[in-house]
Amino acid sequence: MVAQIISFPEQKSSNKLAVSFRFLLSLYAIVPLCLLLLWLDSFGFDHALREALPSSPSHFLLFQILFGTPHIIASNVLLVSHDEYLHAFKSKLIAMTLFIMVFFGIGSLFIPYRALYIITACWTVYHVLKQQHGIAKAVCRLPSWAFYLQLWLSVSAGIFIYMGIFLKNSLEPGQAALVLQVASVLTAGLLLSTLVCQRRVPSRFGLYFLWANTLLVASSWYVYSQQYYFLAILMPRLVHDITAYSFYVTHDVNRHGERPQNNLFRAATAIRLPIWLVLPLLSFVLTYLLQAYGDDLVNLLLQTLFSTQIYKAVTLGFLGYLALMHYYTEAFVWAAGSPLRRYIRFSGV
Known part of the structure; x- marks a missing residue:
């Protein structure tokens, strides 16, 4: 979801469920909670929590199952389970798939891994923060220059925080210090910009x-500077993911609540599964199965049929493809005029 999608026209009166801006704002309560947890651990427990938490969220399977991947799978399932949406975006989906295959597939033979990683990291941070600023734009009503100033300072700071966390083991001490310094300057610039804007x-x-x-x-920067890397990623991840699910669930309830319109929701209705639960439940189950068993199953088949294996074919290859498609499609599937946008309305302003 991006800045352009949040506008108040085109809201159908038949849409029973609304995305609440007040609910979306309440998600940011994770920020003071994480700060409080950090201070309690620092001053009361001698950093015991910091030592117990994984140094990177990617080292914690439960984190991967709960955050990040599920909403990526949910957005892709939402698209492919509706023939109308596939038809509307067919050319874009095909073009992006070919680009990913060429750039990240063939390109990986020539482009250094770290370069590809940094490109993906930048796109990830941009996607996460563009969604939050895009939603806020509807209520902040900033002029374009102020909106983009806030956005790019946030994204720039976020990129250095992200790299400082996920590349810390491959950075020299001087490089790590430089990354933190740059993140600090950009975060200070963001705070000053907010005072002006x-x-x-x-x-x-x-x-x-x-x-x-x-x-x-700013809190992600502070938590990162205190080496609570897990909490630094948890805050934006939780806000971003639940915000995304609020759109997906609202869409599903408004489109399928009275009369299911595709096989997925007809099956859910047949087993009396609530419409609002279908996509979240399916995406979490698929995430668990793919993360826990996907690579082993694919390699078992490849070893049996072709006597070969592919490194992380599912957790890196397939899920990586879904993530890149998610970053791309979310830039337009919720835009004004999109067939999905017809089932979204807003409240709480």
């Missing part, structure tokens, strides 16, 4: 959203 926000509620996004990045 807040004068342009016409409502108190918009002001809350403006500062929520700024403090999300």
Whole structure:
């Protein structure tokens, strides 16, 4: 989801469920909770929690099952389970698939792994923060220059925080210190920018959203600087993922609540599974199965049939492809005029 998608026209009166801006704002409560946890651990428990947590969320299977991958799978399932959406975006989906195959597949033979990793990291951070700033734009009503100033300072700081966390084991001490310094300067710039831009926000509620996004990045920087890497990723990940699910669930309830319109939701109705639970439940189950068993199953088949194996064919290859497609499609599937957008309305402003 991006800035352009949040506008108030085109809302159907028949849409019973609404995406609540107040609910979305409440998700940022994870920020003070994580800060409180950090301070309690630092001053009361001699950093015991920091030592117990994995140094990177990617080292923790439960984190991967709960955050990141499920909403990526959910967005892809939402698209492919509706013939109307596949037909509407067919050319874009094919073009992006070919690009991923060429750039990340064939290109990996020539482009260094770290370069590909940094490109993907930048796209990930951009996707996460563009969604949050895009949603906030509807209530902050910032002029374009102020919106993009806030966005790019957030994204730039976020990229260095992300690299400082996920590349820390491959960075020299001087390089790690430089990454932290750059992140610190960009975060300070974001805070100063917010002080300037807040004068342009016409409502108190918009002001809350403006500062929520700024403090999300600033708190991630602070937690990262204190080496609580897990918490630094948890905060934006939780806010981003639950925000995304609020759109997916709202779409499904408004489209399929009264009369299921595809086989997935007809099957769910037949077993009396609530419409709002279908996509979240399916995406979490698929995430667990793919993360826990996907690579082993694929390699078992390849070893049996072709006497060969592929390194992380599912957890890196297939899920990586779904993630890149998710980053790409979310930039337009919820835009005004999109067939998905017809089933979304907003409340709580």
